[in-house]
Every structure is written in C-alpha cells, then in structure tokens.
Amino acid sequence: MKNASLPRHVAIIMDGNGRWAKQHKLQIALGHRRGVETLRAIIRESSDLGIEALSLYAFSTENWRRDPQEVEALMGLLLEFFTSEIDELDQNRVCIRILGDKDGMPERQRQALVQAEERTKENGGLKLNIAINYGGRAELVRAARLLAEQAARGEIAPEDINEETLSQALYTHGLPDVDLLIRTSGEMRLSNFLLYQCAYAEFEFPAVLWPDFDLNAYHEALDAFARRDRRFGGRKA
Ligand code: IPE
Ligand code: IPE
Ligand code: MG
Helix, strand or coil, X not given: CCHHHCCCEEEEEXXXXXXXXXXXXXXXXXXXXXXXXXXXXXXXXXXHHCCCEEEEEEEECCHHXXXXXXXXXXXXHHHHHHHHHHHHHHHCCCEEEEECCHHHCCHHHHHHHHHHHHHHCCCCCCEEEEEEEECHHHHHHHHHHHHHHHHHCCCCCHHHCCHHHHHHCXXXXXXXXXXXXXXXXXXXCCCCCCCCCCCCCEEECCCCCHHHCCHHHHHHHHHHHHHCCCCCCCCCC
C-alpha cells in the first residue's frame, strides 16, 4: 500500500466479543479474552505500518450497565493487558494515552493506566489511545467545563473559544482528526465514540466479529480507505 494513502489516525470500535463467545458456546469472558489477542495483533501491525495514531474503544461509559460479572472480567483483562504488554509496547516506542475518566476506574486499574501513560509518554512511535470509561458526550462536556473555568479565571475570553481551543480541551489534544473509523461485527453506529474527532472520518463496517478480525481484514479496511474520495466539503479540481 502506498504510504500517501495510509490513514494518519485509525479508530476502532472493537465489537462482537459477546456474539463470538455465544457462537462458540463459551463464556462471555472468553470472548473478551480472544478479543485481546486481536487487539495485540492490530497494535503491532499498526506500529509496523507506520500509522501515526490508533484509537481503540475498550470500555464505554455505558458499558457499566452490563452484568457485574462481565464488568469484572473486563476489568481483570484490562489489568492483565497492561501488566503483560507494557514492556513490549515500551520497547516498540509506543506512546500510550488513555481517553476517558481514569478517576472513575477501580484503584488498581487506575494506577496501571496512569503508570502506562507515565512510562511511555516520551516514546516517539505509534500513538496508541485506549478509550476506557470513555464517552464522546462526556468528553465534550468536560471540554466545555475546562474552557469555562479558564474563562472564569480570566485566562481566555469567550471569543477565544474556537475549533482549535475546543480540540485542545479534548482527551485527543494534539492528535490529527480520525481518518478511518472501523467498527467490527456489522453494527453501524458510533455508540458515543469520538463524536467530535470523526467529523470527516471515512467509515468501514466489516461484518466479522472482533475476535475474528485478522490482519487480512485490517488490510481490506485500509485498502478500502485508500480508494475513498475525500472532499471535506470542497470540490475536486
Ligand atoms: C465489544 O464486544 C467489547 C466491549 C464492549 C468491551 P461486545 O461485548 O459488545 O460484543 P457483542 O456486541 O455483545 O457481540
Ligand atoms: C461499543 O460497543 C463499546 C465498545 C466496543 C467498547 P457496545 O457493544 O457497547 O455498543 P452498543 O451497545 O452495541 O451500541
Ligand atoms: Mg457490542
């Protein structure tokens, strides 16, 4: 694939672990465990391809509504992932950023997230954003509040608030907009992911469930992106 047509920022809604487990007559937790295998492979491939930023939706603010047993399994996997992968990610110069409210996480998980960010913050490789306890609306509310606080302190005037300052107040500050959004499992919705950042994203909805999303499927999505005609409201010359 030509480098010029590679997306700078890929976002993925990793969906279908539950259905995968059901298909295989396994417990849901095992579906999520298989999902982590896919996640490892996709992170590695993105890093090898030289993609600048990869944002993965791991746990939404709405996912707390699930069965406590499932939430607990997900929290366990999260901790396991950060413990077992952090060395390799750091060696590969991956820079980890958490999108979402870390303070709303259980203490052990919160600490692991903070440590992962701290340890990899100077790394110049793939910018890996993991959305945990994340909601797009909550992110926008938080940004509005941060800007209002700055205005109340007299640091900025209301007329200083523009698209640039608003994006600087988001979890994704400093990152390019999402170029390609992939959601597996055939669902065609955003489920509150990166609402502001996806304004001009291209969308791909492969039918495959997340545990079955392999490198071929990833390349198909990237190839489809490369064939898209992006106009950003303008007209082609
Ligand atoms: C996505 O898989 C993983 C998380 C939400 C954490 P799901 O668990 O949503 O899988 P389905 O949609 O039930 O198949
Ligand atoms: C979105 O998937 C959240 C993650 C993949 C982490 P969901 O499975 O929670 O979304 P809905 O409920 O189908 O919209
Ligand atoms: Mg789902």
